[in-house]
Amino acid sequence: METTRRKFLGLLGGAAxxxxxxxxxxxxxxxxxxxxxxxxxxxxxxxxxxxYGLRGTLWATERINAAGGILGRKIELLVEEESSPxxxxxxxxxxxxxNKVDVIVGVISTGVGLAIGPVAEELKMLWLSWDGTTQKGxxxxxxxxxxxxRSVDNEAEAVMSSILTAKYFKGKFxxxxxxxxxxxxxxxxxxxxxAIMKKYKLGVTPVADLWPKxxxxxxxxxxxxxxxxxxDLIFSSLWAADVSIFLKQAHAVGLTANTKLVFxxxxxxxxxLKKAFTPEGMILGYNSMYFDMPKPSPLLQxxxxxxxxxxxxxxxxxxxxxxxxxxxxKAAVEKAAKASGGKWPSTDQIIQALEGIxxxxxxxxxxxxxxxxxxxxxxxxxxxxxxxYDFVTIDPLEVMSTKQxxxxxxxxxxxxxxxxxx
Amino acid sequence: xxxxxxxxxxxxxxxxxxxxVFGVQRIVNLACGSFYALGAYFGFSVVTWALKGGMPQPxxxxxxxLGGLLLATIGxxxxxxxxxxxxxxxxxxxxxxxxxxxxxxxxIRFFWGTAPYQLGNLYLxxxxxxxxGLTIPVYNLLVIAxxxxxxxxxxxxxARTRWGRIVRATAENRAMSEALGxxxxxxxxxxxxxxxxxxxxxxxxxxxxxxxxxxxxxxxxVEAFAVVVIGGLGSMRGAFVGALAVGVLKxxxxxxxxxxxxxxxxxxxxxxxxxxxxxxxxxATA
Numbered sequence: 001m002e003t004t005r006r007k008f009l010g011l012l013g014g015a016a017x018x019x020x021x022x023x024x025x026x027x028x029x030x031x032x033x034x035x036x037x038x039x040x041x042x043x044x045x046x047x048x049x050x051x052y053g054l055r056g057t058l059w060a061t062e063r064i065n066a067a068g069g070i071l072g073r074k075i076e077l078l079v080e081e082e083s084s085p086x087x088x089x090x091x092x093x094x095x096x097x098x099n100k101v102d103v104i105v106g107v108i109s110t111g112v113g114l115a116i117g118p119v120a121e122e123l124k125m126l127w128l129s130w131d132g133t134t135q136k137g138x139x140x141x142x143x144x145x146x147x148x149x150r151s152v153d154n155e156a157e158a159v160m161s162s163i164l165t166a167k168y169f170k171g172k173f174x175x176x177x178x179x180x181x182x183x184x185x186x187x188x189x190x191x192x193x194x195a196i197m198k199k200y201k202l203g204v205t206p207v208a209d210l211w212p213k214x215x216x217x218x219x220x221x222x223x224x225x226x227x228x229x230x231x232d233l234i235f236s237s238l239w240a241a242d243v244s245i246f247l248k249q250a251h252a253v254g255l256t257a258n259t260k261l262v263f264x265x266x267x268x269x270x271x272x273l274k275k276a277f278t279p280e281g282m283i284l285g286y287n288s289m290y291f292d293m294p295k296p297s298p299l300l301q302x303x304x305x306x307x308x309x310x311x312x313x314x315x316x317x318x319x320x321x322x323x324x325x326x327x328x329x330k331a332a333v334e335k336a337a338k339a340s341g342g343k344w345p346s347t348d349q350i351i352q353a354l355e356g357i358x359x360x361x362x363x364x365x366x367x368x369x370x371x372x373x374x375x376x377x378x379x380x381x382x383x384x385x386x387x388x389y390d391f392v393t394i395d396p397l398e399v400m401s402t403k404q405x406x407x408x409x410x411x412x413x414x415x416x417x418x419x420x421x422x
Numbered sequence: 423x424x425x426x427x428x429x430x431x432x433x434x435x436x437x438x439x440x441x442x443v444f445g446v447q448r449i450v451n452l453a454c455g456s457f458y459a460l461g462a463y464f465g466f467s468v469v470t471w472a473l474k475g476g477m478p479q480p481x482x483x484x485x486x487x488l489g490g491l492l493l494a495t496i497g498x499x500x501x502x503x504x505x506x507x508x509x510x511x512x513x514x515x516x517x518x519x520x521x522x523x524x525x526x527x528x529x530i531r532f533f534w535g536t537a538p539y540q541l542g543n544l545y546l547x548x549x550x551x552x553x554x555g556l557t558i559p560v561y562n563l564l565v566i567a568x569x570x571x572x573x574x575x576x577x578x579x580x581a582r583t584r585w586g587r588i589v590r591a592t593a594e595n596r597a598m599s600e601a602l603g604x605x606x607x608x609x610x611x612x613x614x615x616x617x618x619x620x621x622x623x624x625x626x627x628x629x630x631x632x633x634x635x636x637x638x639x640x641x642x643x644v645e646a647f648a649v650v651v652i653g654g655l656g657s658m659r660g661a662f663v664g665a666l667a668v669g670v671l672k673x674x675x676x677x678x679x680x681x682x683x684x685x686x687x688x689x690x691x692x693x694x695x696x697x698x699x700x701x702x703x704x705x706a707t708a
Contacts, residue, residue, distance in 0.1 A: 043527070044637055047536040210680045215641070217632045218432075220425030220562070221673035227556070228677055241538030241635045249631065252545055252559040269538075272633075276543030313537075390542075 033076040034069070036326070037095035039106030041082045045215040045240045049108050049268060049318040050082065053130050055311065056319030056362070057105065059303060060326035070330045071337055071344060082107055085115035092116055096125040103128060105325045108318070110134045110154070110184060120147040126347055128325035130318060134184045149354060149372045151321055152402050155413060157285045158189035158237060159405040160378050161264035162196035164283050164398060165233070168382065169260055170200070173232035175207045179222060179246065180237045182211035188413070189237040189264065195417045207231050212242065219246045223253055233260040244272035251277035264380070268316050275385045278392045282383045289320035289363040290379035292393050300362050317363070324361040328368060331359045371409045375402050428562045428631075430669025431569035435624030436642055437649040437661040438576065443617040445656035446593045447610055449504060450512065452519040452643055454621045456526035459639030461625025463530055464493045466539045466634045479547045482630065483564060490623030497618030501611050523643070527636060538635040545630045565627050572620070573662055580658065589613055593656070651691050654704020663702060
C-alpha cells in the first residue's frame with residue numbers, strides 16, 4: 001500500500017512531499033528543483049562547440065520543464081565555464097560542494113576531461129561528458145570510472161571517413177597529404193587514417209603531413225606547401241573556423257579542383273562551408289547528428305525548427321551530445337525510481353540505471369554502454385551543391401553505428417584496427 | 423613563398439603599430455592584437471552593410487580600408503585611458519594593455535557573438551593570376567601592395583613632414599620637445615591613433631582571405647613580438663624586415679619541415695637576442 005502511495009505522489013510531482021514525509025536522508029535536496037551544473041567552453045576555438053552544447057542543454061531543459069520536469073521536479077541549470085583544466089576543476093568542485101548540484105554535464109576538451117575524471121570519483125559527483133575522448137583520454141587515466149560517463153571516442157569519425165575513403169575513392173588516388181590540427185586529436189586521426197589505408201591495402205604514399213596550430217587563420221603557407229606536394233587526396237580533421245578559411249584559400253589557388261578531400265568532422269561548422277568555395281564530391285562528416293536528414297524524426301524536426309528560429313542557424317552535432325546526456329539522465333532517474341517504488345533514487349541507483357540505458361536523442365536512438373561510453377550513429381557522406389542552402393550538404397548519406405567504428409573497451413585503437421578483417 | 427609574403431604583409435601592419443607606439447610613447451601595447459581582431463570584425467560588418475546598400479563588389483578594398491580607419495578613432499579613447507599610466511612602471515603598462523586585450527575580446531563577443539564571420543567568396547572578386555603554373559589570388563597581391571604602400575607612406579610621413587619630425591623629436595627626447603613647445607597630448611593622441619589604424623586596417627584587410635574569429639588577435643600579438651625582437655623595438659624598418667623574415671621563414675618551414683614551423687621563428691628570435699640584443703635595426707639603450 002505504502003509503495004503505491006509513494007509512487008503515486010512521485011509521479012504527480014510530489015516527490016518532495018513524499019520524501020519529506022518519509023524522512024529519507026536526502027529529503028531536503030529533493031524538495032527543490034533538480035540542479036544541473038553545466039560546463040560549456042565559452043572562449044577560444046572551443047567556444048563554438050561549447051555554444052552548441054549549451055543550446056542543446058537549454059532546449060532539452062525547456063522541453064522537460066514544460067512537460068512537468070523529472071518526476072515532478074523542474075530542472076534548474078547552473079552554467080559555469082570550461083576553460084583550463086585547473087580552473088575547470090575548481091568550478092566542478094564549486095558546483096559539487098557549494099551549489100550541491102545533482103549532476104554535472106559538459107566538458108569538450110580531452111585535457112580538461114582528464115583532469116575532471118578523478119575529481120568526479122573523489123567527490124562522488126555524477127558527470128556526464130559531452131565530448132573530449134581522444135585516445136589519450138580513453139586509454140590511461142580513467143579506467144573503470146564509476147561517476148564519469150564519457151562520450152563517443154573522438155576518432156570514430158576518422159575511422160568512418162577512412163572506411164568511406166576506401167569505399168568511394170579506391171583506386172582513384174595514390175598520394176595523400178594530412179592537414180590536421182596539432183594536438184592529440186589531429187595526430188590520432190591522421191595515424192588512424194593511415195593505419196586503415198594500410199589495412200585496406202590501398203598502397204597509398206603520404207607526401208605531406210602538415211600540423212597547423214588549432215585555430216590557425218592563415219593557411220596561405222600550408223596551401224602553398226600542398227600545391228608543391230601535389231597529393232591526390234587531402235585528409236583533414238580541422239573542425240573550427242579554420243576549415244572554411246583553408247577551403248577558401250585552397251579554392252582560390254585551384255587546389256580543390258582536382259584533389260580529393262576527406263573532412264571527417266568539418267560538419268560541426270557546416271554553415272561556413274559555402275558552395276562558393278567548397279567543392280562537391282568531398283567526404284564530409286557530421287559526427288553524430290546531421291541536421292538535414294532525408295526523413296527526420298519529429299524530435300529532430302522540432303529542434304532544427306526551433307534552433308533556426310531562435311539562432312538563425314542550422315544546428316550542429318554538439319547539441320545532440322548535450323541533449324542526449326540530459327535525456328539519458330531523465331530516463332535513468334525515472335527508471336531507477338520505478339524500480340524503487342517511485343522514490344527519488346540515490347546517485348548509485350541512477351548510475352546503475354544509466355548503464356546500458358537507451359533513449360531517443362536528436363540523432364536517433366543513443367545509448368550508454370555498460371562501461372559508460374556512448375553509443376550513437378554517425379553521419380557522413382559526399383558533398384553536394386544540390387540543396388536550398390548557400391552551403392554544401394551531403395548526398396548520398398552514409399550512416400554507421402559506433403558498434404562498427406568505435407573500439408571496444410580494453411583494446412588500443414591501432415590494435416583494434418589491426419584486428420579488422422577486410 | 424608568396425604565401426609567406428602575404429602573411430608578412432599583415433604582420434608588418436600590426437608590428438608597425440606596435441613599433442610606432444613604443445617608439446614615441448614607450449608603451450608596449452599588447453592591445454595592438456585586439457585592434458587587429460576588432461578591425462577584422464568591423465571590416466566584415468562595414469562591407470556587409472555597404473554591399474546591402476548597393477556598393478559594387480570591386481569597391482571591397484576601399485570599404486575595408488575606410489572601415490579600418492573609421493574604427494581607428496577608438497585609439498583616441500584608449501589613449502585617453504593610457505594617459506593615466508605614462509609615468510608608471512612598464513609592468514603596469516603591460517598589465518593595463520593586457521587587460522584591454524581581455525576587455526576587447528568580450529566586446530567582440532558582445533557585439534558579434536562567438537561564431538566566426540566570413541565574407542563568402544568576395545576573396546576572388548579581383549580574380550586570379552596565373553604565373554608560371556602557379557595560381558595566385560589577386561587579392562593577396564593587393565594586400566601586399568597596400569602594406570608596402572603604407573610602409574612607404576609611413577617612411578615619408580616620419581622623414582619628410584613637419585608632423586613626422588615632431589613625432590621623431592618626441593621619440594628622441596620628450597622633455598626637450600615639450601620644452602620647445604610641442605603639445606605632447608596631441609602628439610600622443612595622434613601617434614596612438616595612427617598605431618591603432620595600422621592594426622585595424624590590417625585586420626580589415628585580411629578578412630576576405632580568412633575570417634574574423636576571436637583568437638586572431640592573441641595569435642598575432644605573439645608573432646608581432648617575434649617580429650619586434652628580430653627587427654628591434656621601436657624601429658619601422660625593423661618591423662618591415664622582421665615581418666618579412668617571420669612570414670617567409672614560416673612558409674619555408676611549412677613547405678619543407680612542418681614540425682619546426684614555430685621553432686624556426688624562435689631560434690631566430692633567440693639568436694638575435696644573444697648576438698644583437700637590440701634587434702637588427704634597434705638602438706641599444708642603457
